[in-house]
Amino acid sequence: MLALAVSLLLLALLDGLFPPSIPAPDAGQAAVVLDRHGEPLRAFPDHDGVWRYPVDLQQVAPVYLDTLIHYEDQRFHQHLGIDPLALLRAVGLWIRHGRPVSGGSTLSMQVARILEPHDRTILGKVRQMLRALQLERRLSKQQILKLYLDRAPFGGTIEGVQAASFAYLGKPASRLSDAEAALLTVLPQAPSRLRPDRWPERARQARDKVIERMQTLGVWTAERAAAARQEPVVARQLDPPSLAPLLAQRLRGQAPLEPVIQSTIDGELQRRLEAQVAAWSRRLPPASSAAALLVSLERQEVLAYVGTAAFADRERAGFIDMVQAKRSPGSTLKPFLYGMALDQGVIHSRSLLIDAPQDFDGYRPLNFDQRFRGPVDASAALQQSLNVPAVALLQALGPARFAAQLQGAGLRLRMPRGSAPHLAMILGATEVSLADLVMAYGSLGSDGHTRALRYRLDSPASLPNPLISDGASWIVADALASTPDMEEARSYFNRAHLPDFAVKTGTSYGFRDAWAVGSSSGVALGVWVGRPDGTPMPGHYGAISALPLLRQIFEGLPAELRRPARPRPATVAAAEFCWPLGRLRQDTEAEHCRMRLQGWSLNRQVPPTLAPAGESQPPQVVRIQIDAHSRRRINASCTAVHDVETISYASWPLLALPWLSRADREANIAPALADDCAQPDAGGNLQIIGLREGDLVEAARGTATLELAVHALGASGRVRWLLNGQWAGESDPGQALQIGLTDSGPALLVAIDSENRHAQVDFEVSLNTN
Template identity: 55%
Template structure:
């Protein structure tokens, strides 16, 4: 009876000791990853942020990797991965015999679980090191499922240089997702972690090809892949271009990378369009004046998803202040606010497309605006004044509509105008006498393609669509859009003249506008603050 109790007590004591050791020497699982990758909408890496050790990863799960790669990996590295408890006794015994016979560590006999244990807790290639590895392996199998262990391997295995994980290697070496690997590519990536420096395909293609062929023949030997598939894969040479790291949309990447960002930062960008526009803008750099930069923002009007984001010509060009994101910077809008003013005055009934405005010299207190051409055309229709971006008619309209009212409606639609401290909206607004951000200006311009609704740009798929009415659909579809289209097509006028009864009604509103302008003209106007003239 006493002997039976001892037999029952021994396992319990052993389990208690293991539990105590597990608490005293916890498994060093990876913490929140500092390495991050910014992705285009289709998953293409745009930019990467390495961790403190300079390593970058692209986290994936087994379901996001090609089955061909998983077959090649498990067949070559650990055929019994899903059956053994972390240690394969037969493989370990064979390795022990080889090591004792050779008098040194020749073979490790490591399973995938043991390799993950070594990745998480590196150790020397010695007997104490092997015992330490076995302990960590038992902890892995105790705390994690097989798929979780496999996921750690997929994301932590070394692939040469600063690359860790099969996805980072697939994009860097092959320029494609690990879900799209061919049999030849799958076999190549399966063997690289064995000797990542010696087998780097961009530096040692012949050694990499020999190692890949060994994997392919083993897959055929165990009947995992058909001979025809293996034969075709063996004929493919390993010829890769130098490794490419993702280097697109750097300023957007910097904007989205925060301490709380996930390892994969997803955006709405189109990687192909982004690449073409960056090349195009770099080609234009030599034509720009010295110390001048440029920005490009492409947005899909209906969804407001950003498809291309170029905040400067070149982030590395210090002479052009390439580190400054001009999409977020406050800049003068110039004459770009004029379509909104014309649309608002149309909605308010102050003008129609054929209303006559005065392009003549005028003074508003100390403020005397002029045209870019320095000339004046006299009476001009509202359509022509907007199409040719005349300044004096726009100032005339803003005086009648009211600068504060105009600025307030823009602000309500998501386009706040930045003014110097203590300054109030004035007539200089319409000629660029305020500051705006490009992304907010574009959100307002989206109203011209969205039935008059302005909206915020969306940089990431999870961001909701936030929109606000800026103009009526009639003002957009029947007037402003037509006028701007006519200007683009080089036509003089494509707007039909109002019917006689409509002309009479608009004549009264036009008369009211002229009276309003005359009344306002007699009042003293403060000189606009410096920088707003």
């Protein structure tokens, strides 16, 4: 009795002096980022390069736990770490066959060997049994089983059932089938020899032995076992998953201690977008890349995140996340400017804007194609992405106010160092990320409010931030969904295939960034194309380099994401407007309504037409007195007696006159004064010298280009010249301008001075190239 007591005391002493090595729950663990359905996106090994993802018992399919215990250790819940019956059976088989046939190891003993590997000797087996007893003394059965689930070897650097399920089967261990549970049960017995990615037939045979054991034990019916045998052994190559690698890396960096991070990404959509972006990038010049971001507006969840065209490609700088990179947005901020202008009562949807050369305190913007369209309504100006009308609106609204409203809604602008918000920012002279742009465009598909993008399923929904009103966002989206914003885009972007999708393209200065961003009532989607190092890609711009890819992505989305347009808000009403005054038709006298346009009013506001830069007065009704018989104008200086009649006309902005019909131009000019009336000192008229109305300008035979010297007489300030609506240059008063003529046919030359007075000449060009 004393000897037994001494022995027990000695064992307790040795147990205290030499405790088993039990790792902490989070020791050396790897991590995995999952998609919204639990599929792995990207796996991160631990510091030793081992792929291990701890799981709770509740996170593993019950069929796996059931199969594991019945196949490996049927009396797991009854023994104290050692199963004497199993040991006796193992010894008997050893004697019978002359070699070890069955080890008799319990799951507790297997965990002990995993934690402290040893040689396959009798001393090693004794040590393993003692360690198993120590584990049983310190841990519960569930804790021991969890250690096995987390650390059992499955081949290569794969440890644990969760890592094995992800690596070989591409799914979490919670979704194992009967056949897959049997496969992962037997694999740790000989992981190198049974790896299903290398030896599928060996793996199948071993798996079938487990299935047969489950049937023999009566755990599975014959039908269930037969069905499990029919399932083929199909294993993925043992490569860690790498979907949405840049996002996964970002999420892992934000939560380095979390072993499992579940993102909002839809794995199937992610694969599709990555393939589409990669295929598109192969058409692009060397060292270029592309990015795409897809967001569901229902909960502002990111469904697909493609930060680079080629993650492993050093030439394309695939390690740079272009979804988060700050880049010049080109014209993509214009929709929010128009929305703010609608809210502030600066414009309505069909307000008259003038696309003509204008001077904004020394800033003279040109259009992308260097052409000018003259009078244009607000919706068309946005659709065609015209620069001068946008700068005019920003000047009316105020750059600081515009930038502050964007920043307040979460659109984080980065201005050049030392620079305050300025007019050029609406054309791209600032920087913003694709993520922020897509978030902002989501407001056009919802209620005008932005909401922070959600990248994790457990992230709380953010409070909405007002950007523009519900009504303004609807009017802007309606304009963008009506027509491609550039004529060249028609061959690439068939609007009939993209109903109810409001899209805007943009190109940064020097062809460094090409954008296409849009939204519907279901999703917001953005595409960026360019070089990550910021070097130009000449000839690549939004309509041809980004828009086709956006169209391809949107057309491939499932039907549930392509929802119909949202209803028109109550604050938006259909209306008919009159030019040039900009008023409602019913509030405008018929003779003052030179052009009618159907559009939308917001909150019953009908703002008048803006005055272009350099003109002190907006269009208005001009009332003058004339002689009823001669129809000539009279004033207080007239010496004769006249039969007075008052007439009126609606004045057009002076900048619009070169684009008006002859009838509209004549209607905008007051009649000449009667002979007995003194002429006011209004200065001389602007005249073009060097070319006359109706001239034929003919080049010598064989000449493909003709240089023409012209200057403006009577000009005030610098003169801006247009040839066939396209920018031709500037000149000082009295200074000649050399204009190159390269096309035969009718031509129109227009000169506009600093007071927006204009002169124009129609002429004919003949180039004899034969």
